Amino acid sequence: MSDHDYTPSSKVGKWFNDRLPLLTLANHLTDYPTPKNLNYWWTFGGILTFCLITQIVTGLTLAMHYIAHADMAFESVEHIMRDVNYGWLIRYIHANGASMFFLAVYIHIFRSLFYGSYKSPREIIWIIGIIIYLLMMAAAFMGYVLPWGQMSFWGATVITNLFSAIPLVGEGIVTWLWGGYSVDNPTLTRFFTLHYLIPFLILGLVVLHIWALHVPGNNNPVGIDIKKPSKDTVPFHPYIVIKDGFALLMFMIVFAFFVFYSPNILGHADNYIEANPMVTPAHIVPEWYLLPFYAILRSVPDKLLGVVAMLSAILILAVLPWLDTSKIRSAVFRPLYKQFYWILVADVLILGYMGAMPAEGLYLLIARVATAYYFLHFLVILPVLGFKEKTIPVPLSITESVLGGSPNLATARNNESFDKSK
Amino acid sequence: MKNLTKLFYILGFFFLTTAYSFSAEKVDYLKTDWSFKGLFGKFDRGSLQRGYQVYTEVCAACHSMKYLSYRNLGEKGGPEFSEAETKAIAASFEVLDGPNADGEMFTRPAKLSDKFVMPYENVKAAQAANGGAYPPDMSVLVKARGGGVDYIYSLLQGYEDAPSGMTLDDGVHYNKYMYGNKIKMSAPLSDGIIEYGDGTEATVEQMSKDVTTFLMWAAEPHLEARHQMGFKAIIYLIILTVLVYFSMKKIWSRVESEV
Numbered sequence: 001m002s003d004h005d006y007t008p009s010s011k012v013g014k015w016f017n018d019r020l021p022l023l024t025l026a027n028h029l030t031d032y033p034t035p036k037n038l039n040y041w042w043t044f045g046g047i048l049t050f051c052l053i054t055q056i057v058t059g060l061t062l063a064m065h066y067i068a069h070a071d072m073a074f075e076s077v078e079h080i081m082r083d084v085n086y087g088w089l090i091r092y093i094h095a096n097g098a099s100m101f102f103l104a105v106y107i108h109i110f111r112s113l114f115y116g117s118y119k120s121p122r123e124i125i126w127i128i129g130i131i132i133y134l135l136m137m138a139a140a141f142m143g144y145v146l147p148w149g150q151m152s153f154w155g156a157t158v159i160t161n162l163f164s165a166i167p168l169v170g171e172g173i174v175t176w177l178w179g180g181y182s183v184d185n186p187t188l189t190r191f192f193t194l195h196y197l198i199p200f201l202i203l204g205l206v207v208l209h210i211w212a213l214h215v216p217g218n219n220n221p222v223g224i225d226i227k228k229p230s231k232d233t234v235p236f237h238p239y240i241v242i243k244d245g246f247a248l249l250m251f252m253i254v255f256a257f258f259v260f261y262s263p264n265i266l267g268h269a270d271n272y273i274e275a276n277p278m279v280t281p282a283h284i285v286p287e288w289y290l291l292p293f294y295a296i297l298r299s300v301p302d303k304l305l306g307v308v309a310m311l312s313a314i315l316i317l318a319v320l321p322w323l324d325t326s327k328i329r330s331a332v333f334r335p336l337y338k339q340f341y342w343i344l345v346a347d348v349l350i351l352g353y354m355g356a357m358p359a360e361g362l363y364l365l366i367a368r369v370a371t372a373y374y375f376l377h378f379l380v381i382l383p384v385l386g387f388k389e390k391t392i393p394v395p396l397s398i399t400e401s402v403l404g405g406s407p408n409l410a411t412a413r414n415n416e417s418f419d420k421s422k
Numbered sequence: 423m424k425n426l427t428k429l430f431y432i433l434g435f436f437f438l439t440t441a442y443s444f445s446a447e448k449v450d451y452l453k454t455d456w457s458f459k460g461l462f463g464k465f466d467r468g469s470l471q472r473g474y475q476v477y478t479e480v481c482a483a484c485h486s487m488k489y490l491s492y493r494n495l496g497e498k499g500g501p502e503f504s505e506a507e508t509k510a511i512a513a514s515f516e517v518l519d520g521p522n523a524d525g526e527m528f529t530r531p532a533k534l535s536d537k538f539v540m541p542y543e544n545v546k547a548a549q550a551a552n553g554g555a556y557p558p559d560m561s562v563l564v565k566a567r568g569g570g571v572d573y574i575y576s577l578l579q580g581y582e583d584a585p586s587g588m589t590l591d592d593g594v595h596y597n598k599y600m601y602g603n604k605i606k607m608s609a610p611l612s613d614g615i616i617e618y619g620d621g622t623e624a625t626v627e628q629m630s631k632d633v634t635t636f637l638m639w640a641a642e643p644h645l646e647a648r649h650q651m652g653f654k655a656i657i658y659l660i661i662l663t664v665l666v667y668f669s670m671k672k673i674w675s676r677v678e679s680e681v
Contacts, residue, residue, distance in 0.1 A: 036677055078489045078561065081644075088644045089651070234677055242670045249663040253656060260652020261461070264565055272566035272641075273558075282601075 028214070033233035034240045035220035037398045041111040042218070043247030044104050050248055051101040052206065056199050058094040066146065068192035070185040073148035074274040092263040098140050099266045100255050102289035105133060109317075114341055116329030117219040123321040125212040130318045132205050137290065137314075139198040142191040144287060149271030154284045156183045156191070162297075165304040182277065222398055223330025232398040283358065291355030292348050296374070298359040299367040309371065316378050323378055325386025333392040337385055344377050449599060451572035452579060454631055458638060461653055464646050465639055470501040472618050473636025476629050479616050481560065484552060484607075486540040489561035490640055493534040499646040500639055508534060515539045553593045555606035564634070564641040571634050573599065578630040581609040 006027045008014045017023040065084050067076040080087035109129070112118055118126035141159060145152040160177050164170040179186025217228050226232040234240070258266065266288060270281045286294050293310050300306035316323075331338040347370050354367035457466045474495065477487070492515075495501050496508035503511065513531040517539060520527035532539065541557075542548035549556050558566075567573045576599040584596035590604065597605045611626045618624050639645065 075489070082489065082494075088642075088648065092648075238673050239677070242666065242673055246663065246666045246670050249659060249666055253659045253663065256652060256656050256659060260648055260655065263648075269566055269568045269570075272562045 030235065030237040031229075032214065032236040033217065033229035034236050035218055035226055035232060035398055036234045036239070037220050037222065037232075038218065038240070038243075039221055040243075040247055041107065041114075042220075043244045044108040044111065046244035047104045047248050047251050048101070048108060049206065050251075051097060051104055052199065052202060055094060055097050055101060056203070058090050058097065059196075059199065061090050062094055063196060066192075068146070068189050070148060070188050070275070073146060073188060077147045089259070092259045096255065096258045096263060096266060098143060099258070099287070099289065100251070101136065102140070104251070105136065106289070109133070110345060113344070114331045114338075115219055115221060116223055116324070116326075116331070118321050119324065119329050120321065121216045122213075122219060125209060126321060127318050128205055128209045128212060130314070132202055132209065134314060135198050135202050135205070139195055139202070140287065140289065142195040142198075144271075145188065145191050146195060147271060148188065148275045150273045150275055150279070150281050151268045151271040151284070153183060153275035153277065154281055155286060156187060158284055159286075160187075162303075162307050162310075165307045167304070219329060220398060221330060221332065222395060223328065223332070224394055224397070226398055285356055288352065288356070291353075292351035293355075295351040295355035295367045296371045298355075299364065299371045313371075313374060316375070320378065320382075324382045326389065326391070327386075328391045328394060330394075333394050334385075334389055335392065336389045340377065340381055340385065344374075347373050347377070449569070449576075451569050451576040451599065453572065454575060456571060456635070456638075458635070458645055461649065463649050465499070465635060467502055468620060468622075469632045469635045470639055471503065472620065472622060472629075473632035473634070473639075474501050474503075475616060475618065476611075476633040477560070477636055480610055480629075481633065482538075482541060484541055484548070484557040485560045486542070486548075486557075487538045487560045487640060488540060489559075490538045491534070492532060492536055492538070494643060496534070497643070500643060501636070512536065553606060557607070560637060560640065562641045564637045569599075571638050574637060575630050575634045577605075578611055578633070579626055 006024050008017050008023050013023055062080060065076065065080045065087065067073060077091070080091050082088075084090075112126065112129075141155070145156045160174055160183065163173045163177060166173060175181060177187070178184065179190060217226075220226070229235075268285065285291070293313055296313050297306045297310040300309045326334060326337065328334055331341055351367065351370045351374065354363050354370065357363040359367070457464060457469070477485075492508060492512035495503050495511060496505055512534055515532040515536075516529045517532045517536050518527055519530050522528055542551065545556055564570055564574060569576070577597060580597040580599035582596055582598055584590050588596070588603075590596060594604050594606060595608055596603055611629050613625050616624050616629070622628060642648075
């Protein structure tokens, strides 16, 4: 990187930069050499940054009008929807923004799984990412409680009750979480506090995530190490900026359709009924983005083991860099892994669907099979595949791969159906 | 680009199936043309005004609407009663105010800024008067039911004699669209139960449609503004996307790589 060579042209700039090298940082960010073959699956990092900032800005505005009190929360949300200027817009952006955030993060994670972005030397980036994902789930769950509707209340009751599965101290922990003997006002106020705090923790982790990324540089669809800067790279600005911008705008169009034309389709109707501890809804379901884990939780007959399975399903991702024994990063050159990858995608979608269905009969059976396969994929298939799989020869450079300079690459290109971005 | 479109199709499908699976009861509701659906959907002003009449003369006897104020009836995008009409509507209700300088509570005619007067003092009183069932607040009722407007519209017309073999307790009625088919509310509408000010014939179907339209507005008072802004926002985003797309092509033409 050319960071060290950078000197501001103006005297003032130089004076300032010697004391706080912000200009060097800005220069590093604009010049940052990026692989020129990144496809659109790589634009979701930028989209996620946009999502986080959108959630923080709309969230701050909502917090100015929201009242975190069991007797007034529901009413204050209606006040925002009716009487605050453009309050309906801000709230719908925030509520649908959570879904958009998860949509983007799932694409981001599955992109990483396909191209092996979690492998050496990017393990720390990946683990920070998993922590961000966990915090996102916590923030989203607590945010869903704040409107104090029926699903808020009963969702909070179900999820906090999971902690009671812990032997000996479980009940005590639940009481401590609630701040009482049931989900009530103390629970609401602490959830509001934490919901306000977590996004800023995420923001800090995002800085670390990007910092850690800028050490080895981006992975790329070919999955090979490249020289930086070289003819395989382009400067971040303007090439990647404009491409990310284009993808972001496409994303915003989808986002806008939800906000303006079906703002409530992703939520549950019961959450427009004020929380009532005396009436339990017929089906308690979490938001769509938590459904796969909910399905895993329910597919285990034992409560404690169910909780363990659910948590393991997420935490197993943190050790993924060591479970995947293959030295080849990109699935483009791993014909078998590529197939197992798509089976995993289907498996997670099936789990999501089963999470929304009642846990009985055929649904439960399918959920159990899908849960078993989920763990099988990470614990058996991936470690074994690294030793058994016959991979396709990997090109030496991106330019070679793009231009098809050698016979090797012709094969590579033919197998590259996933990342063709035309 | 092809992949992006494919992606959006997959996600669209996934969202739709998920959303569909959330609506637990899969009943075929009665269908009607709602003027407020679609990209340019707007409320039918006449229907909203008639719907208010149905609400206030029929539903309001038991159902509160505690998040609405009388001023809302005159606001843009709603029934849009004139200011004089809205004030007259408000003044026809008595509200409790106070305490005054002597420390006494007193009643006065409602003003535009007052919330809709509630039929019962509290939930317990409402339950006591309705055989233990609480008539739900109607402010956001449409959004609080899985089937939305179609459900409410159908429910109002769904009263039938119970099928043979089904025994109903005293004060319980059969409704083919109600969850579990048993409802404590007796059929609220019958032909000619009210007389519309604008001369429209007050059939059960007409009243159901009008009052459901009114409830939709009550739950989403800014629906028209939302649709209008949404259209402008999306057109703006599409134009900007096209411009950025061509800029991107131009910039990337400098390197021998494709975007």
